[in-house]
Amino acid sequence: MSRAERHLLLAVALCAAVLAFSPPCACAAASGASNGKPLVTAITKDAATSLYTIPIKDGHPLVLDLAGALVWTTACDAAGGNATLECHHHYCMHAHSYHPPNCPHNGYGRADAGDPFRCKCTAHPYNPFSGDSATADLTRTTLSANATDGKNPLFPVKFTAVASCAPDSMTVKLPAGAVGVAGVGRTRLALQAQVARSQKVANKFALCLPGGAGAGDAGVAIFGGGPLFLLPPGRPDVTATLAGETPLRRSKDNFSPGYFISATKIAVNQQQINLYSNDPLLIELSTRIPYTELRPDVYRALIDAFDKATTGRKRVSPAPATATAAGFELCYDSRELGSTRVGYAVPQIELVLDGGKNWTVFGGNSMAQVSGDVACLAVVRMKGEKGNPPAVVIGGFQMENNLVVFDEEKQRLGFSGPNPSPSW
Numbered sequence: 001m002s003r004a005e006r007h008l009l010l011a012v013a014l015c016a017a018v019l020a021f022s023p024p025c026a027c028a029a030a031s032g033a034s035n036g037k038p039l040v041t042a043i044t045k046d047a048a049t050s051l052y053t054i055p056i057k058d059g060h061p062l063v064l065d066l067a068g069a070l071v072w073t074t075a076c077d078a079a080g081g082n083a084t085l086e087c088h089h090h091y092c093m094h095a096h097s098y099h100p101p102n103c104p105h106n107g108y109g110r111a112d113a114g115d116p117f118r119c120k121c122t123a124h125p126y127n128p129f130s131g132d133s134a135t136a137d138l139t140r141t142t143l144s145a146n147a148t149d150g151k152n153p154l155f156p157v158k159f160t161a162v163a164s165c166a167p168d169s170m171t172v173k174l175p176a177g178a179v180g181v182a183g184v185g186r187t188r189l190a191l192q193a194q195v196a197r198s199q200k201v202a203n204k205f206a207l208c209l210p211g212g213a214g215a216g217d218a219g220v221a222i223f224g225g226g227p228l229f230l231l232p233p234g235r236p237d238v239t240a241t242l243a244g245e246t247p248l249r250r251s252k253d254n255f256s257p258g259y260f261i262s263a264t265k266i267a268v269n270q271q272q273i274n275l276y277s278n279d280p281l282l283i284e285l286s287t288r289i290p291y292t293e294l295r296p297d298v299y300r301a302l303i304d305a306f307d308k309a310t311t312g313r314k315r316v317s318p319a320p321a322t323a324t325a326a327g328f329e330l331c332y333d334s335r336e337l338g339s340t341r342v343g344y345a346v347p348q349i350e351l352v353l354d355g356g357k358n359w360t361v362f363g364g365n366s367m368a369q370v371s372g373d374v375a376c377l378a379v380v381r382m383k384g385e386k387g388n389p390p391a392v393v394i395g396g397f398q399m400e401n402n403l404v405v406f407d408e409e410k411q412r413l414g415f416s417g418p419n420p421s422p423s424w
């Protein structure tokens with residue numbers, strides 16, 4: 001086995017570890033509560049869209065959205081007709097705390113045809129991939145996952161969650177088979193906040209996004225935090241031995257419920273890249289985009305620094321059409337890059353975060369294989385940015401095979417790095 005193949009297996013092993021265990025005990029009855037145990041679910045990457053899904057709606061997938069304010073689904077099961085919340089319900093107010101772009105403000109609800117004194121809550125499900133939004137009932141629906149002790153799935157759990165119903169037309173551009181979006185942003189109606197209330201677990205979750213889109217390449221999401229023990233047995237809880245953490249920030253305009261952190265500088269091969277200003281760099285984490293997007297000034301500085309740091313490496317220029325289409329500028333003959341246990345042997349990119357820890361991007365998360373012999377630096381220039389965009393939006397590829405912990409209670413983001421155990 002080549003070093004690159006071995007690396008791939010190890011990387012896959014990081015995400016796949018929790019799923020390698022036996023299925024939950026079939027004799028345990030489905031229940032509404034996990035008795036304070038976190039819930040675990042597989043994460044699948046869709047090859048066509050590069051989006052990540054979790055099978056929590058009766059086994060049907062919902063797309064994970066770190067900047068999503070709500071859970072919405074086209075598979076509504078308005079149980080008994082009383083499932084729609086009333087307008088004065090506090091969840092109705094929460095559902096309106098973030099308003100999707102280009103969606104008309106039309107109040108909190110609609111009159112109930114059968115009862116003129118009732119007002120039924122509507123919300124605005126939003127599809128960030130098509131840009132479509134709708135006005136639809138805010139209802140209660142049933143979701144399911146497995147309780148876990150961090151080593152094994154223990155038993156299936158069904159729980160009721162507040163979700164917005166959405167018309168079928170809202171699934172445009174979602175992966176085939178997906179029946180909605182699971183918003184896991186920093187809101188009261190996001191999936192992890194609802195799991196925290198219904199299961200009496202911490203308001204935090206951990207994601208290990210899978211690197212491959214093959215059948216055996218599942219990642220893992222744990223709602224309620226850790227612990228999480230990876231194979232082989234005997235290794236410490238990954239969530240307690242993270243490589244770094246940093247405070248969570250808010251978006252500059254407060255209009256996004258997503259996850260933001262702040263960096264003081266960016267370095268390539270430990271050399272700080274030259275930016276025009278020394279202002280803190282706001283960084284968003286996003287599962288909506290496949291590859292990290294950089295504000296044009298940051299993009300140029302990073303590309304120039306990476307170019308310089310790879311002088312003498314064999315280039316593929318002009319870049320292949322697939323790379324240009326993706327927006328990649330720097331491409332290399334991957335047969336000559338050399339590999340390490342964390343991917344191709346290329347200069348590391350460090351985001352020096354508030355609090356002093358570095359989010360380090362090694363070859364496995366910086367270089368995308370665009371064809372058999374060509375790998376490109378997988379970052380793209382931000383387009384159509386308006387107002388005050390973040391300096392960096394970290395995309396899915398750059399988070400893969402890294403356990404990232406989103407902790408609303410401590411308002412901190414933690415990460416394992418691609419190599420969470422020294423034994424590797």
Ligand SMILES: *[C@@H]1O[C@H](CO)[C@@H](O)[C@H](O)[C@H]1NC(C)=O
Pocket residue numbers: 022023024040041042054055056144145146153156
């Ligand atoms: C729960 O575990 C079962 C058996 O392993 C699996 O089929 C199901 O997909 C799991 N549910 C989720 C939401 O991951």
Ligand SMILES: *[C@@H]1O[C@H](CO)[C@@H](O)[C@H](O)[C@H]1NC(C)=O
Pocket residue numbers: 079080081082
């Ligand atoms: C719906 O609510 C009404 C009024 O509260 C109640 O009388 C009725 O039994 C409820 N129906 C169901 C199916 O829960």
Ligand SMILES: *[C@@H]1O[C@H](CO)[C@@H](O)[C@H](O)[C@H]1NC(C)=O
Pocket residue numbers: 267268269270271272350352356357358
């Ligand atoms: C973080 O990265 C910077 C820039 O490369 C480096 O100078 C610093 O030593 C790193 N800090 C840690 C804690 O590794």
